[in-house]
Amino acid sequence: MVAKAVKEVIDSLQTMEGGGFPVRRPFPVRNLSHVDPFLLLDEMGPVTWKPGEAIGAPDHPHRGFEAVTYLLAGQIIHEDSSGHKGKLGPGDVQWMTAGGGVIHSEMPDPRFKETGGLMHGFQIWVNLPSRDKMMKPRYQEVPSSTIPEGESSDGKATVRVIAGRSKLGPSAVIDTRTPIIYLHYIIQAGGRVVEAIPRDYDSLIYVFKGEATIGTDSKVVTEGQMAILGDGETIQINVLDNVSKPTELLLLGGVPLKEPVARYGPFVMNTEEEIQRAVQDYQKGRLASILD
Ligand code: MN
Numbered sequence: 001m002v003a004k005a006v007k008e009v010i011d012s013l014q015t016m017e018g019g020g021f022p023v024r025r026p027f028p029v030r031n032l033s034h035v036d037p038f039l040l041l042d043e044m045g046p047v048t049w050k051p052g053e054a055i056g057a058p059d060h061p062h063r064g065f066e067a068v069t070y071l072l073a074g075q076i077i078h079e080d081s082s083g084h085k086g087k088l089g090p091g092d093v094q095w096m097t098a099g100g101g102v103i104h105s106e107m108p109d110p111r112f113k114e115t116g117g118l119m120h121g122f123q124i125w126v127n128l129p130s131r132d133k134m135m136k137p138r139y140q141e142v143p144s145s146t147i148p149e150g151e152s153s154d155g156k157a158t159v160r161v162i163a164g165r166s167k168l169g170p171s172a173v174i175d176t177r178t179p180i181i182y183l184h185y186i187i188q189a190g191g192r193v194v195e196a197i198p199r200d201y202d203s204l205i206y207v208f209k210g211e212a213t214i215g216t217d218s219k220v221v222t223e224g225q226m227a228i229l230g231d232g233e234t235i236q237i238n239v240l241d242n243v244s245k246p247t248e249l250l251l252l253g254g255v256p257l258k259e260p261v262a263r264y265g266p267f268v269m270n271t272e273e274e275i276q277r278a279v280q281d282y283q284k285g286r287l288a289s290i291l292d
Helices: 110-115 272-283
Strands: 006-011 013-017 021-027 038-049 057-062 065-073 076-080 085-088 093-097 102-108 117-127 138-142 149-151 157-163 180-187 192-196 202-209 211-214 219-222 225-229 234-238 247-254 262-264 267-269
Touching: 006 021, 006 219, 021 225, 038 065, 038 202, 038 247, 065 076, 085 093, 085 138, 102 110, 110 117, 117 247, 157 192, 180 192, 202 211, 202 219, 202 234, 211 247, 219 225, 262 272, 267 272
Parallel strands: none
Antiparallel strands: 006 225, 013 021, 021 038, 038 117, 057 102, 065 093, 065 117, 076 085, 076 102, 093 138, 149 157, 157 180, 180 247, 192 234, 202 225, 202 247, 211 219, 211 234, 262 267
8 A cells, every 4th residue: 555645735715706705715726727626625714704794606607517515514505597496504515416507596594694603614616527517417415414424443533424435434425427535534633544545536635624744744734725645545644632623624536537627617618619608508598408
């Protein structure tokens, strides 16, 4: 088994998304457009909204990839133009395969908006292989209670398995179009994890709380930073003994698609012509109905 090293550490950009909510974004940024097969990683918040002020993302389109929402705190209601509607609370996952086209909104639950409170979560975009880019949209909505969890033998590390599998737990209940691993780790002071990642995956770790030392050369990765991992089959993650709070991080990996990426806002295709077609379909109001 070859242990991985950290290839590069990337600082997040702080920006606004949707109607104007704050996100931390390790990519896409100027010098890193994607980490194949992942196109975007947004940490939404954490932000504490005052009563009446919570902001979401009103109607907008997607085509050519999957948008995965993992909520840690807050309440979101999503609704698409073909009438699909659902609700996300803390710990819930929505794995939305936009395929040929979805127009949807992702808004704070009106009751949450009224009271205000903490909103925190992630949205990740997973690219689709060219053969699936125009597939029929598909939703996998997974309540927190059915997300498999695992724990290290010393109890210092727990993992939630959103996609793929962890050495510490069972396999995910979510089905992915190409092989993906998506794990959420919570590691206490002094905790140590060695996770397995298949050799043919590209992988990264995003630390969103505390800090960890990662890989064969024990690179320190702190809150808001992402580590791109090098070659190998295992990754070592350590949390120091003297930290004041648990470290939390996402581990993401997948088989790279190695296909051309043409992207424009919410459309991610293989060619410029396909992007132009997506823009036209959207402008002509047929983006989300083209498959009917
Ligand atoms: Mn969206």
